[in-house]
Amino acid sequence: MNNTKKSYDDKAHSFGRLSLTLGFLGTLLFPAVLIVYFKIPVSIPHILKGAASIVMLMLPISLSEFLSIAPIIGTSAMYIMVLTGNFTNLKIPSSISAMESVGLDPTNYTDESDVISTIAMATSTIVSEIIILIGVLMMIPLAKPLANPILAPAFTNIVPALFGALGVGMISKNPKLAVVPFISGYILMKTQIIPSVLLMPVLILFGVIASRIMYKRNLLKSFSATDKAA
Amino acid sequence: MNNYLEIANNPVLYLVVGLLLVLISWQAVVYIKMALKRAEELNIPKEKLRKAAKTAAITSIVPSIAIIIALITLASVLGTPVAWGRLAVIGSLTYELFAANLGATASGVELGSASYGAQAYLTSVCTMTIGSFITIGLTIFIFKWYKKSLNKKLAKSGDNTWSKILVATIIISMYSRFMVDPLVKGGTSLVTMISSAGAMVIMGLVINKTGAKWLKDFAISLSMIFGMITAVIFSIAF
Numbered sequence: 001m002n003n004t005k006k007s008y009d010d011k012a013h014s015f016g017r018l019s020l021t022l023g024f025l026g027t028l029l030f031p032a033v034l035i036v037y038f039k040i041p042v043s044i045p046h047i048l049k050g051a052a053s054i055v056m057l058m059l060p061i062s063l064s065e066f067l068s069i070a071p072i073i074g075t076s077a078m079y080i081m082v083l084t085g086n087f088t089n090l091k092i093p094s095s096i097s098a099m100e101s102v103g104l105d106p107t108n109y110t111d112e113s114d115v116i117s118t119i120a121m122a123t124s125t126i127v128s129e130i131i132i133l134i135g136v137l138m139m140i141p142l143a144k145p146l147a148n149p150i151l152a153p154a155f156t157n158i159v160p161a162l163f164g165a166l167g168v169g170m171i172s173k174n175p176k177l178a179v180v181p182f183i184s185g186y187i188l189m190k191t192q193i194i195p196s197v198l199l200m201p202v203l204i205l206f207g208v209i210a211s212r213i214m215y216k217r218n219l220l221k222s223f224s225a226t227d228k229a230a
Numbered sequence: 231m232n233n234y235l236e237i238a239n240n241p242v243l244y245l246v247v248g249l250l251l252v253l254i255s256w257q258a259v260v261y262i263k264m265a266l267k268r269a270e271e272l273n274i275p276k277e278k279l280r281k282a283a284k285t286a287a288i289t290s291i292v293p294s295i296a297i298i299i300a301l302i303t304l305a306s307v308l309g310t311p312v313a314w315g316r317l318a319v320i321g322s323l324t325y326e327l328f329a330a331n332l333g334a335t336a337s338g339v340e341l342g343s344a345s346y347g348a349q350a351y352l353t354s355v356c357t358m359t360i361g362s363f364i365t366i367g368l369t370i371f372i373f374k375w376y377k378k379s380l381n382k383k384l385a386k387s388g389d390n391t392w393s394k395i396l397v398a399t400i401i402i403s404m405y406s407r408f409m410v411d412p413l414v415k416g417g418t419s420l421v422t423m424i425s426s427a428g429a430m431v432i433m434g435l436v437i438n439k440t441g442a443k444w445l446k447d448f449a450i451s452l453s454m455i456f457g458m459i460t461a462v463i464f465s466i467a468f
Contacts, residue, residue, distance in 0.1 A: 008268050012261070013374045019257040023319055024366050026253055029246045030312055031356045038237050038348075043337065046353045050336035054329050054361035061404075062364040068397045070376055076261045078377075082369045084254050085320045086297065094289040101285040102278045111272055118265040119279055120286035122258040127287045128294040129251060129318060135298030136314055139305070153465040154458035155303050157422040159324065161457035162296070163408040164426030165450045169434070170402055177399045181406035189414045200407040207403035211395050223395050 016079030060201035074114035238309025333357035426457025
């Protein structure tokens with residue numbers, strides 16, 4: 001059994017690395033086509049400036065996301081998720097509900113849940129792509145009514161609508177974890193002491209330090225029983 | 231129409247999207263095949279696999295519709311193909327908007343404004359692409375080693391409480407960043423967030439009382455739609 005597990009794992013890693021490399025090369029085609037085919041003049045200083053800010057912002061976010069999601073996701077599922085994105089709004093919820101539907105505990109990773117979550121993530125990817133394809137085909141007839149200025153506030157407020165719905169469940173389940181990031185976030189944003197692009201990594205850092213202190217002082221006992229992150 | 235949008239919606243860019251879609255479908259199919267083979271080795275019944283796939287498919291429907299809404303938003307500033315390709319591969323609405331906006335700022339203009347031209351658009355697309363390499367790079371280069379050392383550690387201690395707390399804290403902190411924004415700004419965005427959260431709470435109560443589990447899959451999307459309708463009504467009224 002151990003040998004078959006090892007070869008399954010190794011294959012999953014090798015194929016995952018290959019598909020991610022191809023995926024990144026694929027996304028490079030967008031700027032490449034814009035530069036080579038459309039001959040848009042490249043402004044290296046602007047691109048370097050943009051790259052520096054995105055790397056500064058994304059390095060702590062991606063690193064903390066990577067370090068924290070990798071332990072709770074199976075090998076193949078992780079490669080599917082990284083290639084296709086939409087972690088918290090699509091992939092993790094669908095994988096968790098698939099595991100629950102067949103009576104598995106999503107926080108307790110076994111060989112069986114590895115297989116189930118792989119099937120779930122892959123199915124979710126295919127279904128999602130088909131729905132988005134239909135959506136894009138419908139965008140042409142939909143574009144005009146959706147461009148109506150009366151509807152503009154609906155689209156400019158998508159982010160608050162999403163985080164209102166996502167946040168209320170997560171925070172009501174773990175109110176103690178939310179106190180420090182929320183209060184510090186409010187103060188930092190109101191006073192604008194730090195640039196807003198740095199706000200997220202700073203809040204994650206504050207939040208993790210506070211949680212670590214609470215965990216060490218045994219203030220988060222309820223966690224070992226029921227939490228389902230994401 | 232801004233000049234850059236003519237380029238941004240050019241059919242040539244749709245070819246890139248097609249290629250990316252073929253790639254992710256291929257990845258999904260190969261992994262399904264590998265998982266089915268592994269399921270046979272582990273004697274997992276086929277029905278279980280079918281049920282898991284069915285549940286995952288249903289759960290994916292409404293969040294995917296939310297992605298279409300995101301796509302429409304992104305497409306208005308970045309053109310349909312780039313918005314589609316980015317959201318299908320690696321991306322998410324918040325990241326792409328962030329990155330596109332950083333690219334615009336680096337070019338000294340505002341995203342989607344009259345002065346946002348082809349060159350600023352290219353800078354946005356480059357910024358989005360460069361930023362997404364971090365997660366991909368981490369996964370390609372250190373995931374295998376990290377996963378193996380984690381499995382060893384977990385097998386030794388047998389307790390994953392802290393890892394659960396850590397994940398929940400990181401997610402809540404990310405949410406906080408977006409939730410304090412409307413709190414500070416007030417107005418329509420605050421009303422939208424509160425009404426969307428309120429709808430979510432009410433739906434949670436309905437699910438608990440009636441046991442309508444099917445509603446669970448739709449709760450986030452329906453709450454979002456409710457919040458967005460409230461935004462429109464609030465803007466008309468005030």
